Amino acid sequence: MVDQQRTISRSAEITGVGLHTGQTVTLRFHPAEPNSGIRFVRVDLPMKPLIPAHVSSLIDLARSPRRTSVGVGNVSVQTIEHLMASLWGLGIDNILVEINGDEVPGMDGSAVPFVQTLTACGVVDQPHPKRIVAIREPLWVEQDGSSLTVLPADEFRVSYMLSYDHPLLRAQYTSFLPADGVFAREIAPARTFCLQQEAEGLRQQGLGKGATYDNTLVLGANGVIQNRLRFDDECARHKVLDLIGDLYLLGFRLRGHIIAVKSGHPLNLRFIQRIHNYRERQLDTAIRAGEICPGATQLDIAAIQRILPHRFPFLLVDRIIELEEDKRAVGLKNVTVNDYFFPGHFPDRPVMPGVMIIEALAQVGGVLLLNKPENARKYAYFMSMDRVKFRRAVVPGDQLILEVKLTKMRSKTGQVDCMAYVDGKVVAEGRLMFSIVDA
Numbered sequence: 001m002v003d004q005q006r007t008i009s010r011s012a013e014i015t016g017v018g019l020h021t022g023q024t025v026t027l028r029f030h031p032a033e034p035n036s037g038i039r040f041v042r043v044d045l046p047m048k049p050l051i052p053a054h055v056s057s058l059i060d061l062a063r064s065p066r067r068t069s070v071g072v073g074n075v076s077v078q079t080i081e082h083l084m085a086s087l088w089g090l091g092i093d094n095i096l097v098e099i100n101g102d103e104v105p106g107m108d109g110s111a112v113p114f115v116q117t118l119t120a121c122g123v124v125d126q127p128h129p130k131r132i133v134a135i136r137e138p139l140w141v142e143q144d145g146s147s148l149t150v151l152p153a154d155e156f157r158v159s160y161m162l163s164y165d166h167p168l169l170r171a172q173y174t175s176f177l178p179a180d181g182v183f184a185r186e187i188a189p190a191r192t193f194c195l196q197q198e199a200e201g202l203r204q205q206g207l208g209k210g211a212t213y214d215n216t217l218v219l220g221a222n223g224v225i226q227n228r229l230r231f232d233d234e235c236a237r238h239k240v241l242d243l244i245g246d247l248y249l250l251g252f253r254l255r256g257h258i259i260a261v262k263s264g265h266p267l268n269l270r271f272i273q274r275i276h277n278y279r280e281r282q283l284d285t286a287i288r289a290g291e292i293c294p295g296a297t298q299l300d301i302a303a304i305q306r307i308l309p310h311r312f313p314f315l316l317v318d319r320i321i322e323l324e325e326d327k328r329a330v331g332l333k334n335v336t337v338n339d340y341f342f343p344g345h346f347p348d349r350p351v352m353p354g355v356m357i358i359e360a361l362a363q364v365g366g367v368l369l370l371n372k373p374e375n376a377r378k379y380a381y382f383m384s385m386d387r388v389k390f391r392r393a394v395v396p397g398d399q400l401i402l403e404v405k406l407t408k409m410r411s412k413t414g415q416v417d418c419m420a421y422v423d424g425k426v427v428a429e430g431r432l433m434f435s436i437v438d439a
Contacts, residue, residue: 003091003129003130003132004125004126004127004128004129004130004424005034005035005093005094005125005126005128005129005130006090006091006092006093006094006123006124006125006126007031007032007034007092007093007094007095007123007124007126008029008030008031008092008095008118008121008122008123008124009031009121009122009123009124010031010121010122011028011029011030011031011121012028012029012117012118012120012121013026013027013028013029013117014026014027014029014105014107014113014114014117015027015105016105016106016107016113017105017106017210018078018079018101018102018103018104018105018106018209018210019067019079019103019105019106019109019192019208019210019211019215019216020066020067020078020079020103020206020207020208020209020210020211021078021101021102021103021209021210022209022210023101023102023103023210024101024105025099025100025101025103025104025105026099026100026101027083027097027098027099027104027105028043028097028098028099029095029096029097029098029117029118029121030095030096030097030098031094031095031096031124032094032095032096033094034093034094034126034127034128035094035128036094036096037052037053037054037093037094037251038052038053038054038084038087038092038093038094038095038097038248039051039052039053039095039096039097040052040053040070040077040080040097040098040099041096041097041098041099042075042077042099042100042102043098043099043100044099044100044101045075049072049073049075050072051070051071051072051075051076051077052070052072053070053080053084053248053249054070054249054250054251055249055250055251055272055273055276057070057071057072058070058249058269058273059071059076061265061266061269064076064078065205065207066202066207066265067079067081067265068080068081068084068242068245068246068249068265068268068269070249076102077099077102077103077104078102078103078104079103079104079106080104080245081241081242081245081246081265082104082106082107082110082111082114082241082242082245083097083104083111083114083245084244084245084246084248084249085111085183085187085188085241085242085244085245085248086111086114086115086118086188086245087118087248088183088244088245088247088248088253089111089115089178089183089184089187089188089244090115090118090119090123090184091123091130092118092123093126093130093131094126106192106210106211106215106216107215108191108214108215109191109192109214109215109216109217110188110189110190110191110192110238110241111187111188111189111241111245112188112189115184115188119184125424127399127422127423127424128399129321129322129330129332129401130252130253131251131252131253131321132252132253132254132255132322133250133252133253133254133255133275133279133297134152134255134256134297134324135150135151135152135153135254135255135256135275135278136152136297136325137152138150138151138152139274139275139278140274141267141270141271141274142267143266143267143270145261145262146261146262146263146264146267147259147260147261147262147263147267148243148258148259148260148261148263148267148268148270148271149258149259149260150254150256150257150258150259150271150275151256151257151259152256152257153255153256153257154255155177155179155255156177156178156179156253156254156255156256156257156258157175157176157177157256157257157258158175158176158178158240158243158244158257158258158260159173159174159175159176159257159258159259159260160173160174160175160236160239160240160243160260160261160263161173161236161260161261161262162233162235162236162239162262163261163262164195164262166195166219167221168219168223168224168235169219169235172233172235172236173233173236174233174236174237174240176240178244183244186231186237187237187240187241187244188241189230189231189237190230190231190234190235190237190238190240190241191215191216191217191230191234191238192211192215192216192217192238193216193217193218193219193234193235193238194208194211194216194217194218194219195218195219196218196219196220196221196225199211199218213225213226213227214227217229217234217235219235239260239263239264240260242264242265242268243258243260243263243268246265246268246269246271246272247268247271247272247275249272250272250275250276250279252279254275297322297323297324298319298320298321298322298323299319299320299323299367299371300319301315301318301319303320304317304319304320304367307366307367307370307371308363308366308367308370309379310363313340314359315363316333316356316359316360316363317331317332317333317360317363317364317367317402318331318332318333318334319331319332320332320364320367323367323368323371325371325372326372326406326409327405327406328368328403328404328405328406329364329365329367329368329403329404330364330401330402330403330404331360331363331364331367331401331402331403331404332399332400332401332402333360333399333400333402334399334400335352335394335395335396335397335398335399335400336396336397337350337396337397339352339396341353341356342396350395350396351393351394351395352393352394352395352398354390354428357390357394357400357420357427357428358385358388358428358430358432360400360402360420361402361404361418361419361420361428361430361432362380362382362418362432362434364402364403364404364418365380365404365414365416365418365432365434366380366434368404368406368416369406369409369414369416369434369436370436375436377438378436378437378438379436379437379438380414380434380435380436381434381435381436381437382432382433382434382435383413383433383434383435384432384433385430385431385432385433386430386431386433387429387430387431388428388429388430388431389428389429389430390427390428391425391426391427391428391429392422392425392426392427393427394420394422394427394428398422398423399422400420400421400422400427401420401421401422402418402420403418403419403420403421404416404417404418404432405417405418407431411436412435412436412437413433413434413435413436414433414434414436415431415432415433415434416431416432416434417429417430417431418430418431418432
């Protein structure tokens with residue numbers, strides 16, 4: 001089953017003080033349309049400017065040190081990392097966040113208040129697949145003894161090693177597969193921290209105006225001042241929280257293993273730019289490649305036409321939205337009343353022919369089988385179909401999500417199991433066998 005995008009089911013608000021500005025700010029959360037992403041609206045300003053929470057809107061850390069901020073022109077929203085991590089942890093892809101100031105409130109220094117508020121709203125699935133990018137080659141950045149690396153993996157995992165010149169911060173190590181509530185239980189409660197000797201310097205820079213011993217762990221020579229740790233490795237866990245929030249500015253979820261050594265916001269933001277550039281190269285490959293697009297995880301119609309011989313009116317796939325070599329592919333078809341088969345197939349009550357749904361699934365299967373160097377300039381012909389079932393009618397206005405999984409592959413044959421969905425519900429399924437022949 002394809003993971004669906006999510007939003008909140010109703011609006012809610014939360015009020016708190018910004019850690020750096022010291023200003024009292026209110027956030028109002030509202031449901032948002034599929035594929036709209038995470039967006040901030042500065043409702044305290046004329047024209048209520050909109051700021052996407054995306055790597056393309058990042059503000060240089062020289063302007064906004066020790067926190068992650070986004071902006072458009074002279075308008076910004078600061079310290080968004082804990083909220084972004086909360087949205088990631090709850091699987092929320094689309095949300096509109098109204099804010100009446102320029103800094104997200106720090107609350108208790110953790111992500112728990114955001115997680116609780118958003119959970120109380122109710123989180124609902126939307127009839128569109130999540131954006132997921134699988135890392136296919138090692139990527140890394142490093143500077144002054146700190147480093148960030150992502151390695152190919154079947155799931156998202158983050159491992160972090162913290163090492164400061166302080167008795168409480170020497171060689172803390174933690175590693176999480178943040179699924180099934182792990183984020184809310186093990187990562188979200190970890191709070192912002194700083195060293196006692198840093199605190200005065202931050203104040204002189206005009207930072208930390210809203211910081212207190214209650215919302216910031218201040219580490220003195222003899223331990224935490226006027227507070228106590230929630231976890232023995234709370235500082236390392238908080239670094240994981242910040243990293244997850246920063247990574248969500250990519251606009252998609254990663255499939256890969258992140259290994260971090262002493263990283264903070266400056267290196268995090270360099271790292272997401274590195275991943276963003278990698279993703280752009282993948283898309284560029286999909287557009288510019290010849291008959292195949294190896295390594296691409298999405299394909300537009302031009303790339304699909306380089307792989308498949310089909311053309312109008314028989315090309316039934318608009319986009320490939322996920323592609324894992326030798327594993328699976330997910331395609332998309334927007335069903336419209338202008339499709340050529342509707343005038344003749346139950347014209348008074350148009351229904352997409354079942355054989356056309358199977359053909360659309362077969363075309364996604366063909367992309368999966370043929371998008372390999374050894375299968376360039378080959379065709380994939382049907383040999384057989386089995387276990388085919390039609391469960392619901394598909395009508396104009398529906399969006400078909402077409403998922404195929406490779407189950408057998410030989411030099412001249414391939415087999416896929418496939419399912420078609422509308423609004424997250426199965427409309428058709430089957431097992432298809434192909435013969436791969438020279439064009």
